[in-house]
Amino acid sequence: MRPLEWAEIVAVGSELLTPSRIDTNSLTITSRLNAAGIRVRAKAVVGDRAADLAQVFAGALRRADLVVLTGGLGPTDDDVTREVVAQVLGRTLHEDASIVEGLRARFARRGLPMPDANRRQALVPVGATVLPNANGTAPGLWIEHGDQLVVLLPGPPRELVPMFDTHVQPRLEAMSGGVRLYSRIVRVFGRGESHVEEAIRPHLSSWASASPPIEVTILAARGAVDLYLNVAAASEADAAAVLDRAADEAVASLGDDVYSRSEQGIEEIVGTLLRDRGWRIAAAESCTGGLLMGRLTDVPGSSAYVHSGVVCYSNEAKSALVGVDPALIDAHGAVSEPVATAMADGIRQRTGAEVGIGITGIAGPGGGSPQKPVGTVCYSVRTPDGAVTRTRWSTGGRELVRAIAVHTALDMVRRMMTGRPVP
Amino acid sequence: MRPLEWAEIVAVGSELLTPSRIDTNSLTITSRLNAAGIRVRAKAVVGDRAADLAQVFAGALRRADLVVLTGGLGPTDDDVTREVVAQVLGRTLHEDASIVEGLRARFARRGLPMPDANRRQALVPVGATVLPNANGTAPGLWIEHGDQLVVLLPGPPRELVPMFDTHVQPRLEAMSGGVRLYSRIVRVFGRGESHVEEAIRPHLSSWASASPPIEVTILAARGAVDLYLNVAAASEADAAAVLDRAADEAVASLGDDVYSRSEQGIEEIVGTLLRDRGWRIAAAESCTGGLLMGRLTDVPGSSAYVHSGVVCYSNEAKSALVGVDPALIDAHGAVSEPVATAMADGIRQRTGAEVGIGITGIAGPGGGSPQKPVGTVCYSVRTPDGAVTRTRWSTGGRELVRAIAVHTALDMVRRMMTGRPVP
Numbered sequence: 001m002r003p004l005e006w007a008e009i010v011a012v013g014s015e016l017l018t019p020s021r022i023d024t025n026s027l028t029i030t031s032r033l034n035a036a037g038i039r040v041r042a043k044a045v046v047g048d049r050a051a052d053l054a055q056v057f058a059g060a061l062r063r064a065d066l067v068v069l070t071g072g073l074g075p076t077d078d079d080v081t082r083e084v085v086a087q088v089l090g091r092t093l094h095e096d097a098s099i100v101e102g103l104r105a106r107f108a109r110r111g112l113p114m115p116d117a118n119r120r121q122a123l124v125p126v127g128a129t130v131l132p133n134a135n136g137t138a139p140g141l142w143i144e145h146g147d148q149l150v151v152l153l154p155g156p157p158r159e160l161v162p163m164f165d166t167h168v169q170p171r172l173e174a175m176s177g178g179v180r181l182y183s184r185i186v187r188v189f190g191r192g193e194s195h196v197e198e199a200i201r202p203h204l205s206s207w208a209s210a211s212p213p214i215e216v217t218i219l220a221a222r223g224a225v226d227l228y229l230n231v232a233a234a235s236e237a238d239a240a241a242v243l244d245r246a247a248d249e250a251v252a253s254l255g256d257d258v259y260s261r262s263e264q265g266i267e268e269i270v271g272t273l274l275r276d277r278g279w280r281i282a283a284a285e286s287c288t289g290g291l292l293m294g295r296l297t298d299v300p301g302s303s304a305y306v307h308s309g310v311v312c313y314s315n316e317a318k319s320a321l322v323g324v325d326p327a328l329i330d331a332h333g334a335v336s337e338p339v340a341t342a343m344a345d346g347i348r349q350r351t352g353a354e355v356g357i358g359i360t361g362i363a364g365p366g367g368g369s370p371q372k373p374v375g376t377v378c379y380s381v382r383t384p385d386g387a388v389t390r391t392r393w394s395t396g397g398r399e400l401v402r403a404i405a406v407h408t409a410l411d412m413v414r415r416m417m418t419g420r421p422v423p
Numbered sequence: 424m425r426p427l428e429w430a431e432i433v434a435v436g437s438e439l440l441t442p443s444r445i446d447t448n449s450l451t452i453t454s455r456l457n458a459a460g461i462r463v464r465a466k467a468v469v470g471d472r473a474a475d476l477a478q479v480f481a482g483a484l485r486r487a488d489l490v491v492l493t494g495g496l497g498p499t500d501d502d503v504t505r506e507v508v509a510q511v512l513g514r515t516l517h518e519d520a521s522i523v524e525g526l527r528a529r530f531a532r533r534g535l536p537m538p539d540a541n542r543r544q545a546l547v548p549v550g551a552t553v554l555p556n557a558n559g560t561a562p563g564l565w566i567e568h569g570d571q572l573v574v575l576l577p578g579p580p581r582e583l584v585p586m587f588d589t590h591v592q593p594r595l596e597a598m599s600g601g602v603r604l605y606s607r608i609v610r611v612f613g614r615g616e617s618h619v620e621e622a623i624r625p626h627l628s629s630w631a632s633a634s635p636p637i638e639v640t641i642l643a644a645r646g647a648v649d650l651y652l653n654v655a656a657a658s659e660a661d662a663a664a665v666l667d668r669a670a671d672e673a674v675a676s677l678g679d680d681v682y683s684r685s686e687q688g689i690e691e692i693v694g695t696l697l698r699d700r701g702w703r704i705a706a707a708e709s710c711t712g713g714l715l716m717g718r719l720t721d722v723p724g725s726s727a728y729v730h731s732g733v734v735c736y737s738n739e740a741k742s743a744l745v746g747v748d749p750a751l752i753d754a755h756g757a758v759s760e761p762v763a764t765a766m767a768d769g770i771r772q773r774t775g776a777e778v779g780i781g782i783t784g785i786a787g788p789g790g791g792s793p794q795k796p797v798g799t800v801c802y803s804v805r806t807p808d809g810a811v812t813r814t815r816w817s818t819g820g821r822e823l824v825r826a827i828a829v830h831t832a833l834d835m836v837r838r839m840m841t842g843r844p845v846p
Binding site: 015017018019020021022024027028030031034039040041042043044045046047049052055056059062063158217219226228280282283285287288289290291292293294296297298300301302303306307308309310311312313314316317320321350351352363364365366398399 | 438440441442443444445447450451453454457462463464465466467468469470472475478479482485486640642649651703705706708710711712713714715716717719720721723724725726729730731732733734735736737739740743744773774775787788789819821822
C-alpha cells in the first residue's frame with residue numbers, strides 16, 4: 001500500500017443535511033488522522049441516496065489515499081453505506097457468521113431475539129476486515145483496496161470514537177512508517193487574532209525554515225486565541241527539538257497574555273493554581289448567571305477547590321445572599337465597580353473561601369444605556385494577596401458577552417495568582 | 424430555469440479541514456434554503472487546491488439544481504473559487520469596472536491605495552450578476568447557467584449572512600413560485616427517540632398522504648427529542664391546514680412528555696410559566712455547578728423571574744449557604760433525596776422565591792459506588808402547590824449527565840406548574 005498522506009471523510013445520513021445538525025465526527029477523525037501524519041484533503045456529507053453516495057465516494061477515491069466513511073451502517077433500508085462501498089469497489093458482499101453470532105448474543109443478553117433486519121449488518125465485502133463495535137450493533141470495516149484504504153465506521157460518536165482509538169488508530173500508526181504530526185499549542189487571552197499574528201511575525205521565517213519545518217495555525221474563538229505550532233516528524237524527540245524552542249519564542253513574544261501551553265482551558269489552569277496553593281474559590285455572579293461556576297465545575301475533581309457560588313441576578317438577591325448594601329446599588333447602579341467589589345468581598349466573607357469573585361454586567365439585548373452599553377461588565381477578584389476591580393466591554397450578543405465575561409474573570413484570577421499585572 | 428428543488432453547498436478553505444474548525448455557514452444557508460422550499464442534497468468542504476475544487480464542484484453540478492459555494496473569494500493566490508467556477512462552467516473572466524471602483528473607494532475611505540492583489544476580486548465570469556458585499560472586499564456572484572443556478576459568497580459569516588438575506592433569499596423566493604417549506608416542531612423530554620417514533624407511528628401513513636404531504640424528522644440530543652413536521656406549500660394557510668392538525672395529533676400521542684410546541688427551549692417554557700404566575704425561582708445546585716442557573720439566565724429578560732441560585736459543591740457549602748443539616752449528609756450521603764429536599768427547601772426559605780430547586784448528584788468520572796453509580800442525580804422541586812423529589816440515572820459522561828440533569832430539573836418544574844404528574 002502507498003504511504004497514507006491524504007484522507008477524505010464522508011459522513012452519510014440525511015439528518016446531517018438539516019439546519020440543526022452538524023457532522024462533528026469529522027473533527028474527531030481529523031485530529032486523530034493528523035496525529036498519525038495524515039492530512040484531510042476534503043470532506044463531504046451526503047444523504048441516504050445510494051447514487052449520490054456512490055458518486056461522492058468515487059470522487060474521494062480519485063483524490064485520497066484513505067477514505068473514511070461514517071454512518072449508514074444501521075439495519076434499515078436507509079443504511080446504504082456497506083452496499084455502495086462494495087459496489088464502487090467492485091466487491092461482492094457475504095454474510096459473516098461471527099457477526100451474526102455476536103448480534104444474536106447481544107440481543108440475547110437483553111432477553112430479545114435478533115430482529116431479521118439486523119442480518120444486514122453482518123454483510124461484509126469480500127476481503128474486508130471486521131472492526132468490532134463494543135457499544136452498538138454496527139461493526140466497522142477495514143478494506144485495503146489496491147494501494148488505497150477504505151474504513152467504514154458507525155455514526156454515533158459513542159460507538160465511533162472508541163472504535164477509532166482501539167482498531168483504526170494503531171493500524172494507521174503502524175502504516176505511517178513512524179512519521180506523525182506533533183503539535184504545541186499556546187493559548188492567549190487579552191489580545192485579538194491579528195495582534196497575536198503581529199507578535200509572532202518576527203519568528204515566522206525561522207519557524208518555516210526549521211527542520212522539520214513548523215506550520216503555524218491561529219484560531220480565534222469566544223475572545224481567546226489559540227496558536228498551533230505543528231510539525232510532521234519521525235519521532236517525538238525530533239519534533240520536540242524544534243517545537244519546544246518555537247513555543248518558548250511565542251510565549252516570550254506574547255508575554256503575560258499566554259494562559260496555557262497545553263490543551264488545558266482557563267478553568268483547568270485556574271484549578272491547578274488553586275489546588276497547588278490549597279485555596280478555594282467562590283463566586284457571586286450576576287450577568288453570567290452561574291456559567292462561571294459551571295465552567296469551573298466542568299473539571300472532574302474540582303470539588304477539591306470549588307467552594308461554592310451564588311447567582312444573584314436580582315438586586316434583592318445581591319443583598320440577601322452576599323450582603324451587598326442596597327444603598328450602594330442605589331448610588332452606583334447594580335452594574336458598577338463598587339457593587340462588583342462588594343459581591344466579591346461578600347461571597348468571600350460568607351463562605352470563607354480564599355478567592356472571591358464578583359461579576360455584574362449587562363449581557364443584553366436589553367438593559368443598556370449610553371453610559372453603560374450592552375456588553376459592559378464589572379469584575380472584582382479578591383485573594384489573600386489583594387484585590388483587583390475592572391470594567392470591560394465586549395460585543396457580539398448575549399451568549400458571547402457572557403462567555404467572554406467568564407473567561408475574563410478566570411483570567412484575572414490567573415494573573416493575580418501568578419503575580420502578573422491585571423491590565 | 425428549472426424549479427430549484429435540490430441544492431448542494433461547497434465550502435472552500437484549507438482552514439476548514441483542521442480539527443478545530445467547522446463549516447457553520449452551511450447550517451445558516453440550509454435553514455434559509457429550506458425556508459425557500461429548497462432542500463440540501465449534499466455538502467462538501469474542500470481546501471485551496473483548484474483541481475480538487477473543480478472535481479467537487481462538477482460533482483455537485485451533476486446532482487443539484489443550485490450550488491452555493493462559500494469562501495475562496497479573497498485577493499490572494501489561495502483564493503481559487505472564482506477561477507475554478509468559471510473554468511468548470513466554461514466561461515471567461517473579465518474585470519468589472521464598477522467592482523474596481525468600489526474597492527478603490529473602500530480603501531480610500533481608510534486613506535489607503537487599493538493593493539494590486541485586490542483587482543482579482545473584480546474578476547467576474549461572463550454573464551454573472553454581481554452581489555454587493557457591504558462588509559468586506561469580496562463581492563458575491565449569481566450565475567444562471569442553463570437551467571441551473573450557481574451562487575458564490577464570501578466565507579466570513581458577517582459578510583455572508585447579510586448578503587444571503589439581502590441579495591440571495593429574495594431572488595430564490597421569487598423563483599420558487601411561492602412554494603416554501605413550513606414546519607412545526609414538537610419537543611419531547613422523558614422518552615427516547617425510538618419511543619417517540621413508536622408513539623407517532625399510527626399517524627405516519629395519514630401524514631404522508633396529506634396534501635401537501637408531511638415529511639417527518641426526529642432528532643435526539645442531550646436527552647431530549649425534537650419531532651419536526653415539514654411541508655412544502657404555496658402559502659402559510661395551506662401549510663397550517665395540515666401541519667396544525669398533525670402537530671395536535673402528535674401532542675395527543677406524546678402526552679405530558681411534550682414540553683414545547685415551538686423552537687422555545689425548556690428554559691423559556693419554564694420562564695413563561697413563572698412570569699405568567701408571577702413566581703420567582705431559585706436553585707441550589709451541586710453536581711450541575713451553576714449550569715441550571717446559567718440555562719435559565721440564557722433568556723433575555725429572565726431577571727424578572729430568576730431570583731437567585733447557589734452552587735454548593737462542597738458539603739460545607741450545602742450547610743453554610745442553604746442550611747442543610749450536616750447530620751442529614753452524614754446519615755444519607757450528599758447525593759440523596761433527603762439532601763436534595765433540604766437544598767430545595769433551604770434555598771426557598773433563604774431567598775423567599777416561590778419555586779425552589781435542589782440538585783445533587785454524581786457527574787463523574789469519579790465518585791461513583793455500586794449503590795450510587797456515576798450518573799445518579801437526586802432532584803427536589805418545591806412550589807407553593809407542593810413538593811416532588813426524585814432520583815434519576817443517566818449515562819454518557821460528565822457533560823451529558825450534567826446537561827440532562829439541568830433539563831430534568833426544569834422539566835419537573837414544568838410538569839408541576841402545569842398540573843401534570845411527575846413520573
